[in-house]
Amino acid sequence: MNEYRGVGASPGRVLGKALICPSDLENTPTRRAPPAPPHVEWQRIEAAHAQLLANLRLRATEHGAVGKREHAALDEAHTAILSDVSLMEMMHEAVHLEKRSAEAAVEATFGEFVALFSALDDPLFAARANDVRDLRAQMLALLVSTEQDAADPLATPPPDTILIMRDLLPSEVARLNPQRIAGIALAHGSPLAHAAILARSMGIPLVCHLGEAVLHVHDGAPCLLDGAHGSLTFAPDAELLPVDAASQTAGRALRPTGEITVLHQVQRTREGVPVPVQANVNTLDEADLVGRYGGDGIGLLRTEFLFARFGASPTIDEQSTCYAHILKTLAGAPCAIRAFDFGGEKQSPWLRTPPGDDAETRRGVRLLFAYPDLLRTQFRALLRAIRATRQDASLQAQVRFLVPMVALPEEMDKVRVLLDAVAAEEADAESAASVALAAMIEIPSSALMAKEIAARCAMLSIGSNDLAQFLFAGDRSQQDAAAYANALHPAMLRMIAHLGEVAAAANCPLSLCGELAGNPLATPLLLGLGVTELSAPPAAIPLVKAAVGRYTLEECRVLAAQALAATDTAAVLALIGDDQRATPGGEE
Amino acid sequence: MTTSDGSAAAPVERVVRVAHPQGLHLRTSNQIVQAAARFVSDIRAGNLSRPSPLVNVKSILQLMQLQAHAGHLLRLTAVGVDAQEAINALALLIDPQSSTSPQRSENPHSSEMHNP
Numbered sequence: 102m103n104e105y106r107g108v109g110a111s112p113g114r115v116l117g118k119a120l121i122c123p124s125d126l127e128n129t130p131t132r133r134a135p136p137a138p139p140h141v142e143w144q145r146i147e148a149a150h151a152q153l154l155a156n157l158r159l160r161a162t163e164h165g166a167v168g169k170r171e172h173a174a175l176d177e178a179h180t181a182i183l184s185d186v187s188l189m190e191m192m193h194e195a196v197h198l199e200k201r202s203a204e205a206a207v208e209a210t211f212g213e214f215v216a217l218f219s220a221l222d223d224p225l226f227a228a229r230a231n232d233v234r235d236l237r238a239q240m241l242a243l244l245v246s247t248e249q250d251a252a253d254p255l256a257t258p259p260p261d262t263i264l265i266m267r268d269l270l271p272s273e274v275a276r277l278n279p280q281r282i283a284g285i286a287l288a289h290g291s292p293l294a295h296a297a298i299l300a301r302s303m304g305i306p307l308v309c310h311l312g313e314a315v316l317h318v319h320d321g322a323p324c325l326l327d328g329a330h331g332s333l334t335f336a337p338d339a340e341l342l343p344v345d346a347a348s349q350t351a352g353r354a355l356r357p358t359g360e361i362t363v364l365h366q367v368q369r370t371r372e373g374v375p376v377p378v379q380a381n382v383n384t385l386d387e388a389d390l391v392g393r394y395g396g397d398g399i400g401l402l403r404t405e406f407l408f409a410r411f412g413a414s415p416t417i418d419e420q421s422t423c424y425a426h427i428l429k430t431l432a433g434a435p436c437a438i439r440a441f442d443f444g445g446e447k448q449s450p451w452l453r454t455p456p457g458d459d460a461e462t463r464r465g466v467r468l469l470f471a472y473p474d475l476l477r478t479q480f481r482a483l484l485r486a487i488r489a490t491r492q493d494a495s496l497q498a499q500v501r502f503l504v505p506m507v508a509l510p511e512e513m514d515k516v517r518v519l520l521d522a523v524a525a526e527e528a529d530a531e532s533a534a535s536v537a538l539a540a541m542i543e544i545p546s547s548a549l550m551a552k553e554i555a556a557r558c559a560m561l562s563i564g565s566n567d568l569a570q571f572l573f574a575g576d577r578s579q580q581d582a583a584a585y586a587n588a589l590h591p592a593m594l595r596m597i598a599h600l601g602e603v604a605a606a607a608n609c610p611l612s613l614c615g616e617l618a619g620n621p622l623a624t625p626l627l628l629g630l631g632v633t634e635l636s637a638p639p640a641a642i643p644l645v646k647a648a649v650g651r652y653t654l655e656e657c658r659v660l661a662a663q664a665l666a667a668t669d670t671a672a673v674l675a676l677i678g679d680d681q682r683a684t685p686g687g688e689e
Numbered sequence: 690m691t692t693s694d695g696s697a698a699a700p701v702e703r704v705v706r707v708a709h710p711q712g713l714h715l716r717t718s719n720q721i722v723q724a725a726a727r728f729v730s731d732i733r734a735g736n737l738s739r740p741s742p743l744v745n746v747k748s749i750l751q752l753m754q755l756q757a758h759a760g761h762l763l764r765l766t767a768v769g770v771d772a773q774e775a776i777n778a779l780a781l782l783i784d785p786q787s788s789t790s791p792q793r794s795e796n797p798h799s800s801e802m803h804n805p
Contacts (some may be wrong), residue, residue, distance in 0.1 A: 133755070174716070181719040186726075187748040214750050223756045225714065389758050393711075 104661035105311045109331035112621060112644055114307030117263035117283035119322045119335075122254045123267050124273065136202035143196045145203040153236070156184055166450070171299060183236055188214075198605020203244055211237035223386055228291045237268035258282060263326050265315055269307075274299040282324035286333045288313050293638050308333055311476040329644070330620045363395040368646040371653045376628065379435065379636040380645050381614055383407065388427045390639040393433075395646065398434030400636020401562070401614040402427065403505065404479065405441045405449065414452065414475075420482030425489040428498040435499040437539065437562065437612070437636070438483060441475050442505035444468045465543070466516065473519060480523045487532040500536045503562055507540040510553040517557070539612075543567035543654055549594050555607040562598060563632070565615025569593050588617045589677075591672045594630060598665055601631015610634055622677045624648035629661025701772040703765045704737065707786040712758035715749075722749045724782055730769025732779065737762040746779065 123305065123515050138488050149161055161176035182188075190209060195206035218230035236303035255276045260263070262284045264277075264609030274296050277285075282305060290298065291311030294656055300307040305674060306328030318324075318335060325334045367375045378390040384407060391399060406417040407423060415423075422425050428436055431546065443449045444464030452472065469476045490498045504516050524533030537559035548568065553560055569588040587593060597613070604611035612634040625648065627635065664673045709717045713802040725746045727733050738761035744751035746765070757763060763783060767775045780787045 178715040178719065181715065181722070181749050185722075185750045187751060217750075217754060221754070221756055223758075226753055226756045229715070229753060630701065687752050 103335040105286075107286070107308045107331045108292055109307075109311050109328050109332070109620075109641075110290070110297040111285075111300040111305060111307035112329040113284065113304065114325070114327045114329065114622075115263070115283040115306050116323065116325050117261040117266050118259065119286075119320060119324050120258055120262045120320050121265045121316060121318070121320055122258075124268055124270060125202050136196075136200060136205070139197045139200060142201070142203045142206070143193065143421045144205060145244060146192055148204070149207075149240055150183070150189070152243050153239055154180060156239075157183065161466070164646065175299065178526070179232060179236060179271075182232060193443065195668045198471055204241060207237060207240045207244065207416065211240070224291065225390075226380065231268065231270060231291075231296065234268075235272050238270060239272055255282075263324055264335075265318065267313075267316060269296040269300075271296050271299055274303070274305075277303070277305065279303050279305055283310075284328065286311055286315060288315050288328055293525065309579045313470065329622050360567070362647075363643050364646045364650075365392075365395045367397050368649040370628070370649060370657075371651070372655075374654055376649045377435070377634045378642050378649065379437070379612075379614075379634065380639045380642060381618075381636050382427075385423065385426065387639060388430050391431065393643040394639040396434075396639060396642045398431055398499070399427070399436045399438075400612055400618075400634060402438045403438065403442070404439060405443055414478075415450075415486065417478055417482045420479060421485040421489070424483055424486035428486055428500070429493075431498070433497050433499070437501040437503050439503035439505055439541070440466070440469060450483035455587070465541070466504050466512050467508070470512075470515065476516070476519055477523050480520050481527060483536065484524065484527050484529050484532045487535060488529060498535070501535050501539045501560060503539045503541050504558075505564075506567070507547045507554060508542050508544045509546065510550050510557055513538070513540055513554055513557040542600060545572050548600055551600050551603040555603055555609045558609075560610045560612065561604055562612040562614055562636075563597065563600060565597075565613055565617040565650075567594070568596065568615070572596060587670070588615065589623065589626075589675060591665060591667045591675045594626070594661070594664055594673065595634065597627070597630045598661065604633070605631055612636055619645065621645050621648035625652045625657040625660050626664055626673075626677055628652070628654060629657030629664075638665065700766050700768045701776045702764045702767075703776045703780050705763050705765060705780045705783045706732040707757050707759055707763060707788055708786060710759050712761070713755060713783075715753070718749050718752045719777060721782055722752060724745060724778055725775065728767070728769070728771045728775035728778075730763065730775045731774040732767045732775055733771075734766075735764045736778060737764055 107360070117528050123534070139242045157176050157180045161173045161180065164170075164172035164176060191210040191213070193205045195209055196203065201209065214233045218227055218233060221227040230267035255264070255273055256278050258278065258281050260281050261283045262281055263283055266285070266287055268289045269285060269287055284306040285300060285308070287307070287309040288311055292309060292589045297307055297309065306326055308326060308328055308331050310331075311333055322335055326332075327334075368375050369375050377397040377400075379398045380394070381401045381403070382391065382399050388399065388402075393674045396660075408420070424438065439669055441449070442465050443452060444467075452475070463471060480502070483500065487498055487500060502520075504513065507513060520533065520536075520538070524530055527533075539560035539562050540547065540554050540558050541562050541564050542551065542554075543564040545568070548552060553559060563589050572593060573587045573590070575587060600611055610633050611631060612638035613632045618635040619628065619637035621641075621644040624635070624645055627632060628649070635645055660676065664676050667673050667676065707713060711717060713721070733743050734746050734752065734755060735741060735743045736757050737753040738758075739756060741755045742751075744754055746752060755763065757762075765776055765779055765792070767773075
């Protein structure tokens with residue numbers, strides 16, 4: 102078995118045969134002859150430009166007429182980009198002043214914008230680079246005088262093809278034959294790119310970011326693509342995966358139909374139990390995405406990443422400004438701020454440890470106890486941020502403070518003593534009282550002592566990645582895939598079930614914020630085990646919310662009971678993968 | 690708007706908050722560019738809420754370089770005979786709540802994004 106891990110961009114689990122296909126991006130034809138006189142080259146550009154605009158408008162009308170709204174909107178957006186005044190000015194300059202050929206002018210001009218967009222730090226805007234690349238490829242195709250031969254692997258592939266490409270252009274998705282293409286695996290790409298949006302609307306599973314290695318597999322090799330949890334598996338173990346024809350159609354049925362909808366309120370199970378689905382956030386820009394994807398607040402703010410670019414430790418003012426900004430962005434939705442979680446593979450760029458200190462071997466709260474000023478400063482900044490937002494009555498911030506890597510109950514007592522001291526120094530008992538203290542359950546000892554820990558705080562939050570790693574003595578940095586598989590192992594599920602029982606008895610919320618939370622296939626299982634809140638990467642929230650709405654808690658508990666009785670991960674995967682309600686669409 | 694000697698009026702400047710929940714993404718940007726194209730004035734924008742270039746509002750590719758999200762503050766500057774009308778129209782498009790009172794500036798930005 103050989104598994105490639107990437108980022109799921111369009112859900113669905115399908116079996117097929119690999120077909121490596123070069124993208125139009127790599128097929129850019131170059132012109133044989135030296136440039137003709139500028140006015141001739143410019144006429145060629147104008148002709149290709151007019152032709153492409155006409156094609157786009159025609160496509161928009163056709164797509165609109167048959168109700169393909171996402172396609173039509175994209176065609177219109179591309180029309181707008183292609184009509185851009187600076188594009189034409191720059192190409193005109195390239196041809197007339199730099200004496201370039203039409204092809205070279207198109208390459209250079211579109212290329213400059215591709216580079217500009219690629220360099221943007223906001224992924225939503227950076228993803229537009231691919232739209233510019235797409236238009237460049239279409240312009241170049243129109244400039245080529247020789248007609249391309251008709252055989253288009255995207256339109257006429259063998260049945261049950263899993264397309265493997267470096268990247269995918271929106272115009273290529275529009276050419277895809279969905280009857281024959283079971284799924285798409287990309288070495289690069291982004292779940293926010295238009296190609297991914299189109300793939301979702303067409304119900305074609307898509308995984309991106311699989312890495313260049315995926316381009317070197319054998320054509321025709323059988324493989325399993327999982328668009329929900331973002332993997333491509335070759336030579337899948339027979340017992341792990343459904344391989345007969347009947348389950349292949351079942352895999353087909355798992356495909357979503359229609360565009361994913363963003364739900365801007367707390368999703369409820371079918372019988373009406375609310376399940377908050379929150380966002381894992383690492384940067385200020387990501388905090389802006391929470392509302393966009395319908396997140397019910399932030400379930401995990403990784404503050405060590407928020408200030409990762411700082412050369413020195415962030416001051417109280419810098420921290421409180423950032424926290425206040427995020428609290429305001431959330432407009433009253435809950436926000437779980439995790440104390441700095443350094444140690445292990447996450448070394449602080451600005452934490453100065455004395456020579457010979459064993460900081461690398463200490464992690465989470467134990468490291469904070471060694472450097473208590475980190476925790477004091479952070480909590481002081483948090484209190485000030487809460488004070489700043491309290492002036493606006495509509496912003497009643499719900500703040501949780503997550504303590505990382507708790508191993509023992511008394512550590513929570515120690516943290517509380519520290520925080521009470523800071524609150525006293527700040528003379529702000531009111532803000533301090535509004536902070537709910539929560540323990541991160543990432544070490545098996547804390548899971549086993551959960552009852553005592555729950556008695557000392559307001560909430561338990563499972564970090565499933567670390568918990569699985571420590572439960573199996575795994576090496577997370579080396580064996581990401583194995584750690585992930587372990588997160589669904591019955592041993593791990595039994596540990597979560599224990600936490601579910603403890604939390605229910607203590608009437609204490611139980612959140613889960615590891616990678617598992619972003620996999621909609623695992624959602625019913627986690628709810629059945631007693632998890633009451635989920636926190637996932639922002640882009641995964643709509644899918645997870647859709648999954649929550651498809652079940653009753655009773656159905657989830659039945660599924661969980663079956664999974665708890667399983668002997669290995671494969672049986673659990675079969676159990677959740679076989680369930681046809683697990684992805685959007687179906688027969689609702 | 691021309692002065693008595695016929696030369697172009699001083700630059701008209703205005704700070705507007707992005708109201709659209711999606712920010713200035715493709716569709717919103719396109720509306721703004723379409724509106725800007727109706728004026729002869731030169732219209733530039735910069736994003737005050739994050740580091741960004743000063744861009745030509747008549748170019749959608751440049752406008753998206755602002756990476757403007759809902760709540761960001763944009764500074765619009767127009768120079769030309771219909772600068773005031775242009776600024777009023779664009780401000781209203783970017784934030785329908787914005788009032789129509791103009792702000793004048795004698796010191797427009799000197800650095801600008803000519804060709805990216």
